[in-house]
Amino acid sequence: MNAAGRLVHQNVWSFHWVRHYFFARQQVLPSLLALSILLSAFGIIYFTQVTRVLHANYEHCLVEKDHLHVQQGQLLLERSTWIMQARVQQIAENKLGMVIPDHKSVVVIHE
Amino acid sequence: MMNKNQPTFMTWRFYAVLIFISMIVLGLAGRVFYLAVLNQHFLRHQGDERVLRLVSTHGFRGMIVDRNGFPLAVSTAVYSVWVNPQEFVSVQNNAVALARLLDLKPKEITETVVRYQKKKREFVYLKRSLSPEIANKVKMLKMPGVYLQQEYRRYYPEGEVAGHIVGFTNVDDQGQEGLELGYNQWLLGEAGEKWVIKDRLGRVISDVQTIQDQKPGHDLVLSIDRRIQYLAYRELLAGVMQNHAVSGSAIVLDAKTGEILAMVNQPSFNPNNRKGVKSDNFRNRAVTDLFEPGSTMKAFSVATALASGKFKPDTIIDTYPGWLRVGRNIVKDEHEKGPMTVTRIMQISSNVGVTKMILSLPPDQLWELLHHVGFSQPTGIGFPGEQNGVLVRHSPWGAFTLATLAFGYGVSVTPLQLASAYAVFANGGEKIPVSLLKLDTPPTRERVMDPRIAQQMLLLLESVVTKGGTGELASVPGYRVAGKTGTAVIASDHGGYEKHRYISSFVGIAPLSNPRIVVAVVIRDPRGKNYYGGQVSGPVFEKIMESTLRLLDVSPDAPPTTDPSEKV
Numbered sequence: 119m120n121a122a123g124r125l126v127h128q129n130v131w132s133f134h135w136v137r138h139y140f141f142a143r144q145q146v147l148p149s150l151l152a153l154s155i156l157l158s159a160f161g162i163i164y165f166t167q168v169t170r171v172l173h174a175n176y177e178h179c180l181v182e183k184d185h186l187h188v189q190q191g192q193l194l195l196e197r198s199t200w201i202m203q204a205r206v207q208q209i210a211e212n213k214l215g216m217v218i219p220d221h222k223s224v225v226v227i228h229e
Numbered sequence: 230m231m232n233k234n235q236p237t238f239m240t241w242r243f244y245a246v247l248i249f250i251s252m253i254v255l256g257l258a259g260r261v262f263y264l265a266v267l268n269q270h271f272l273r274h275q276g277d278e279r280v281l282r283l284v285s286t287h288g289f290r291g292m293i294v295d296r297n298g299f300p301l302a303v304s305t306a307v308y309s310v311w312v313n314p315q316e317f318v319s320v321q322n323n324a325v326a327l328a329r330l331l332d333l334k335p336k337e338i339t340e341t342v343v344r345y346q347k348k349k350r351e352f353v354y355l356k357r358s359l360s361p362e363i364a365n366k367v368k369m370l371k372m373p374g375v376y377l378q379q380e381y382r383r384y385y386p387e388g389e390v391a392g393h394i395v396g397f398t399n400v401d402d403q404g405q406e407g408l409e410l411g412y413n414q415w416l417l418g419e420a421g422e423k424w425v426i427k428d429r430l431g432r433v434i435s436d437v438q439t440i441q442d443q444k445p446g447h448d449l450v451l452s453i454d455r456r457i458q459y460l461a462y463r464e465l466l467a468g469v470m471q472n473h474a475v476s477g478s479a480i481v482l483d484a485k486t487g488e489i490l491a492m493v494n495q496p497s498f499n500p501n502n503r504k505g506v507k508s509d510n511f512r513n514r515a516v517t518d519l520f521e522p523g524s525t526m527k528a529f530s531v532a533t534a535l536a537s538g539k540f541k542p543d544t545i546i547d548t549y550p551g552w553l554r555v556g557r558n559i560v561k562d563e564h565e566k567g568p569m570t571v572t573r574i575m576q577i578s579s580n581v582g583v584t585k586m587i588l589s590l591p592p593d594q595l596w597e598l599l600h601h602v603g604f605s606q607p608t609g610i611g612f613p614g615e616q617n618g619v620l621v622r623h624s625p626w627g628a629f630t631l632a633t634l635a636f637g638y639g640v641s642v643t644p645l646q647l648a649s650a651y652a653v654f655a656n657g658g659e660k661i662p663v664s665l666l667k668l669d670t671p672p673t674r675e676r677v678m679d680p681r682i683a684q685q686m687l688l689l690l691e692s693v694v695t696k697g698g699t700g701e702l703a704s705v706p707g708y709r710v711a712g713k714t715g716t717a718v719i720a721s722d723h724g725g726y727e728k729h730r731y732i733s734s735f736v737g738i739a740p741l742s743n744p745r746i747v748v749a750v751v752i753r754d755p756r757g758k759n760y761y762g763g764q765v766s767g768p769v770f771e772k773i774m775e776s777t778l779r780l781l782d783v784s785p786d787a788p789p790t791t792d793p794s795e796k797v
Contacts, residue, residue, distance in 0.1 A: 170435075177423075177436040180286075180443075187289055187445075191305040191384075192361070194292075198300055198386030203459040221706040226785045 280426045281437065287381060288418025290402055291446035293395055293409070295455045296488075296667045301395050302385050302409065304402075308364035309357040309378045314345040316374030323372055330366050331356045358382055383409075387455060389497040390462045393513035394453060394665070397500040406511050408665065411613045412449050419444035450667045452488035457481055460776040461491040465750070468769035469495040472733075472755035478515040478644045479769065481777055482747040484655035484738065487663045487672050489610070490746075490777070492516075492645070516608070516615045519641035520732050520751065523717025524578045524699075524762065526637030528654070528690060529602065531575055533595045534586040536682050542572045542689055548581040556629040560584045560636075575689045576698040578714065580636050587635040592626035595634060601677040602650040602660060604642050610665045618642045637717060644734075648749035651736045654690065654711070655744035658683035687711050687741055694737065703735055703767035705775045707785035711744075712737025712770065714762035719754060730754050735766035739774055742786040748774050 199205075210216040264272060293302035310331060317323075328335040338355065345353045357380070359367075364377050383398045385391070396407020402417070404410035421443030426434045461479050469477040474495075481491040498510040512518065534540045551566035552559050564577045574582030587595055600606070605620035619641045623630055633639045642650075649663045658678030690711035693700045699714045715734040718726040736749045750766040750773065759765050 173436060173439075177439075184287070184289075188306040191292075191303045194300045194303055195305060195384055195386055202386070203390075203456065224707065226707050226787070 280428075280434075282425055282427045283440075284423060284425055284433075286421040286423065286443040287379075288420045288443040289445040290381070290383070290398070290418050291416040291448045293416070293449045293451065295451055295453045295458070296490075297454065298450075299386075299455050301387050301391050301451065301453070301455070302383055304381045304383055306361060307358045307380055307382045308361065308367075309380055310355045310359065310364075310367055311376050311378060312342060312353055312355055313351050313374045313376070314342045314353060315349075315351055317342050318373055323370075326370060327355075327367070327372065327375065330363055330370075331359070385500040387458070388501060389499045390459050390493070391453065391455070392498050392500045393494050393511070393515070394451070394492055395500065396511075397503065406613070407513065408449065408451070408612070411611050416446045416449060418446040452483070452490065452664055452667045453492070454490045454780070456780055457777050458491040458493065460780070461773050462493040462497070464769050464772040464776075465493050465495055468750070468752060468765065472752060472757040472759060472765050474752045474756065474765070475754040476514055476518075477750070477752040478518070479750045479773060480515055480644055480648045480748065481773060482648045482652055482663065482749075484652045484661075484744050484747050486668055487649070487652065487661035488668060489645075489663055489665050491773075492665075513612065513614070515644045515751075516610070516612050517643070518753075519616050519618055519643060520734075520753070521638050521640065521717045521720060522642050522647055522734060523637040523715040523732065525647060525713050525715035525734050525736050526599075526640065527575065527578060527583050527635070528686060528713050529598055529650070530583050530587050530595060530635040531571060531689060532654075532678065532682055532686050533598050534571070534583075534590065535685055536598070536679060537590050537594065539589065540571055540586055542685055543570050545570055546574060546582050546585055548574070548579050548585070551581065553581045553584055555584060555588070555632045556627065558629045560632055572689050572692050575713075576692045576695075578693075578699050583635050584632040587631060588628060592631050593622075595631070596620070596622050598678070599634075599640070599650075602653045603646055604640065604650060606646075608643075608645055608649060608663050610645075610663055612665065616643055618646055637715065644749050644751045647734070647736055647751075648747050651713075651738060651749070652747045653678055654683050654686050655738045655747055656683075687738065687744070690738070691741055699761070699763045700735060700737070700767050702763055703737055703770045703774075705739060705771055705778070707787050708739050708774075708778060708783075709741035709787050710737055710739040710774065711741055712767075714767060716760060716762045729760075731760040733760055733762040733765035735762050735770040737770050737774060739778060740783055740786040745783055746774065746777055746781070748777065 290304045292300055292304070294300050310327075324335040324338045327333075328338050331338075333356065341353060341355070355375075367375065368377060381402065383402070385395060385397070387395075392407075394407055396409040396411075397405055398409050399405050404413035404416070409416065419441075422440040424437040424440065426437060428434055461481055465477050465479045468474075477495045479491070479493050480489060482488070483490055492513070492515045494512075494514040496510045498506040535542070545568050547568040548562060548565075549567050552561045554560075560580050562579050562581050565579070566581075569577075569579070569582065571582070571586070573579075574586075599620055600622075605618045607615065607617050621639070630639060645663065649660075652663075653660050656674070657680040658676060659674040660677045661672050661674055664672070688711075690713055691709060692698055693714065694704045694710045694712050695701070700712050703712050703714075704710055713736055715732070715736075717732045717734070719730040719732055721727045732751060732753050733755055734749070734751045736747070738744050738747050740746075748770055750770045752765050752769070755765045757765075
């Protein structure tokens, strides 16, 4: 209890002390303004840095997007080469021995 | 005293040094002020000049894909190798290694470099359009003075099969032919611009500001189905070769939506490799070449006759003696003569019968029907160089002019217009605009013919493809097919008609119980032993139609016992 009481007492004391020595009433406003200028200055520095990093990221993503776009095109071309109709037909006929059924071997079943 | 004197002496020296140092500091401060404040603009400009660069970023050209999303035209990155002859060290090893990668002779490289060195040039291409793999290997060599430049090239995976529709671009990525030209603005990407900081070696260190973002072009989704396109191409090619024809076109049309599923021509070209190809081959003949259709027009003449109410499919008309004097000219038949029904006239394509019917009607009626089904009018597919055709409205109509119009002369049409006009029969008399682009919403329909007449016409046209008709060879087993043959003499450049030069055509619809597909085949100037439309174009039609129906999973609709002998 004693310690707590002393703390309260001290706090009150120090509050008065701070108020008395550092914040004379007419100095409150200029001090606050000075503080906010300082804060905004640091803010500008901080956000400039953040913007730079984000912009760099953005550019990096754009480059990657272009790269992926190009790659997609190449893969599409590769797929097209593999599934080229003439190639499929050739493999079906020569390798797998498949034939397109002629008219005589097709029987249509009507229900 | 000594103690008193010393400080005085020291004070003097102290102030002298202090003033001296202050002057230096002031001088420096003044210089800094001069540079940083008074001269700031000049210096910043000089600094920026050395490191800031405005670079443009590539805007990709959109893809062209078929209706199922398979690519028909794709832009992809390729690389060009260039050297700065002033920097290139012409050691034998360098040239040999480079030559092996680029598939050149070492001598060529050294000679080029030396030649440009003498001219004091700083840039010369060694080889262009290299694949990324080779470019990477060149990069790994890390040779001084050898640089890579990224470029974009258009590739057409379907090659000559879809060459006429898709067209091609030039080196500047601008459309030159076909849809690449017609939809250039839509496909075109917009290049972006940005400021970057580069170091001494030209590497980008950081991006400073984006002036304009790059905008990729839009993709273009066509109504084409690459499988049908390929089959149509293959069959048309076989037909043109077999009949030794000069050229040919075929169109597969989805009658329900007006979408063009395939459009092929012969002769064709490979858009990936156009060196030495005659520009004549670039033409998409299915929409740019006009021809006199001949007998395929008779379907509309007979439809006009039926619509007048004066004729029924079983009305008997006497075509004896197989020729008819109209004005000062004679209309002749080649096959049969005597009294016959309107159905039979259609079936054997009798000129006399059709002439007799049309001449007994008010003269403008045929023209109006032809006009309404789309002849001499743009189809609206947005294809560059498309022709509208010629269909003159005479006033007054001469009897012979009208008669020739009734069997398809004195009028010129494109194969696409012909297919589109036949789609009117397939759609119960409603006209649907054709489209080369895949449609999301159903198109607007326009009624141009009585639905009962359209239905009657389908049955009449079906008789053409049955035994005894001119289009017997075009019948597709298992399906009910309607169609009409056409054999027209080619008009000569000097007026009149050429002898023994024909355009053989066939237009048909299937399956009749629920018409879905229209196929038009036009083969120009067959030099083989056959020249009739039914013999030249009919079999091509049959193969294209059959494979299209199979690919689209259309079930056979012919009655079970069409020909009992075929079934065991």
